[in-house]
Amino acid sequence: MLELEDVTVRFDETTAVDDVSLDLEEGQVLAVLGPSGCGKSTLLRAVAGLERLDSGRITWHGRDLAGVPTHRRGFALMFQDGQLFAHASVADNIAYSLRLRGVARAARTSRVGELLELVGLPGYADRRTTTLSGGEQQRVALARALAAEPALLLLDEPLSALDRSLRERLAGDLREILTTTGTTAVMVTHDHDEAFTVADRMAVMLAGRVAQEGDTAQVWHSPVSREVAEFIGYETVLEGPAVAALLARADGGHALRAGTGGGTLALRRSALRVDAAGPLTGVVRRAVSVSDAVHLLVEVPEIGQVAARADDPVHQLGDEVRLRLDAGGIATLP
Numbered sequence: 185m186l187e188l189e190d191v192t193v194r195f196d197e198t199t200a201v202d203d204v205s206l207d208l209e210e211g212q213v214l215a216v217l218g219p220s221g222c223g224k225s226t227l228l229r230a231v232a233g234l235e236r237l238d239s240g241r242i243t244w245h246g247r248d249l250a251g252v253p254t255h256r257r258g259f260a261l262m263f264q265d266g267q268l269f270a271h272a273s274v275a276d277n278i279a280y281s282l283r284l285r286g287v288a289r290a291a292r293t294s295r296v297g298e299l300l301e302l303v304g305l306p307g308y309a310d311r312r313t314t315t316l317s318g319g320e321q322q323r324v325a326l327a328r329a330l331a332a333e334p335a336l337l338l339l340d341e342p343l344s345a346l347d348r349s350l351r352e353r354l355a356g357d358l359r360e361i362l363t364t365t366g367t368t369a370v371m372v373t374h375d376h377d378e379a380f381t382v383a384d385r386m387a388v389m390l391a392g393r394v395a396q397e398g399d400t401a402q403v404w405h406s407p408v409s410r411e412v413a414e415f416i417g418y419e420t421v422l423e424g425p426a427v428a429a430l431l432a433r434a435d436g437g438h439a440l441r442a443g444t445g446g447g448t449l450a451l452r453r454s455a456l457r458v459d460a461a462g463p464l465t466g467v468v469r470r471a472v473s474v475s476d477a478v479h480l481l482v483e484v485p486e487i488g489q490v491a492a493r494a495d496d497p498v499h500q501l502g503d504e505v506r507l508r509l510d511a512g513g514i515a516t517l518p
């Protein structure tokens with residue numbers, strides 16, 4: 185089990201990682217999610233033994249890792265760009281750690297075959313890595329990292345160099361591969377959807393500190409602060425009279441009334457959908473078409489501007505629209 189206790193890493197005036205405590209059970213995947221510059225890569229590098237701690241400690245199965253060099257930790261690292269050996273074949277890239285460990289050729293070949301199956305690239309063994317697409321390169325990098333059977337796999341933005349649709353697909357595959365192999369992993373990402381798809385647990389990091397940590401679904405549905413909510417995709421936050429106005433207009437026995445207690449509400453865009461029979465009325469202030477929907481900003485009297493979603497692009501600026509509420513996309517902030 186991995187345990188971080190009050191870990192701090194400073195660079196001169198900057199406290200990149202500020203008193204962070206986290207733990208991870210064997211076989212689990214933890215996503216460290218946060219905006220650029222929040223310290224997540226530094227945290228990962230500290231676990232890998234690539235950054236010195238200013239205070240705190242990191243233990244693995246109870247053993248303090250201070251003084252244990254990177255190559256003796258038994259962890260594997262995979263970065264954004266995969267960093268494959270450009271002029272070697274796919275098989276040689278994947279077999280690299282096996283060769284270092286003195287695994288015999290036949291066993292290496294068979295293991296490479298298994299790993300290529302696992303990452304969805306059967307038959308790619310003899311390809312040069314320079315002839316692969318970005319997504320294929322990331323799959324090979326993952327196979328190479330898994331070949332060493334690392335006690336812990338550390339992934340730093342493994343999918344961020346890829347285009348969106350590929351990223352979504354690979355995130356699903358990554359989840360399946362990590363689960364199938366029972367790999368314990370920490371993945372750093374700035375993409376909340378990716379964190380949700382891949383990880384069992386999620387730690388949201390803001391300005392060097394862990395703002396919230398927990399089960400992925402729990403963090404997703406119950407953010408503890410406005411900052412966390414906004415970072416994980418709740419685009420509208422309503423307080424005070426706006427909440428009262430929303431609840432007053434929502435359908436009579438709406439699930440929302442229970443548990444809200446007039447506090448602060450965070451709403452995902454998916455919580456407010458254009459629906460001719462919806463209870464809220466507002467005016468469209470912005471409309472942006474995306475692949476399968478239209479993202480709207482709607483001004484609702486007494487509530488203010490809210491992010492909403494429409495299924496078709498028929499709405500113009502200034503149009504009046506009605507909105508329906510979906511309680512599944514609404515969280516009550518403490």
Ligand SMILES: Nc1ncnc2c1ncn2[C@@H]1O[C@H](COP(=O)(O)OP(=O)(O)OP(=O)(O)O)[C@@H](O)[C@H]1O
Pocket residue numbers: 195198199200218219220221222223224225226227374
């Ligand atoms: N070697 C270093 N020397 C000085 N400052 C550093 C160093 N590495 C990181 N920092 C600073 O520490 C802070 C955290 O950096 P870090 O790379 O961990 O953030 P991050 O969350 O991974 O960001 P990104 O998503 O942009 O990679 C930043 O302010 C960065 O400028």
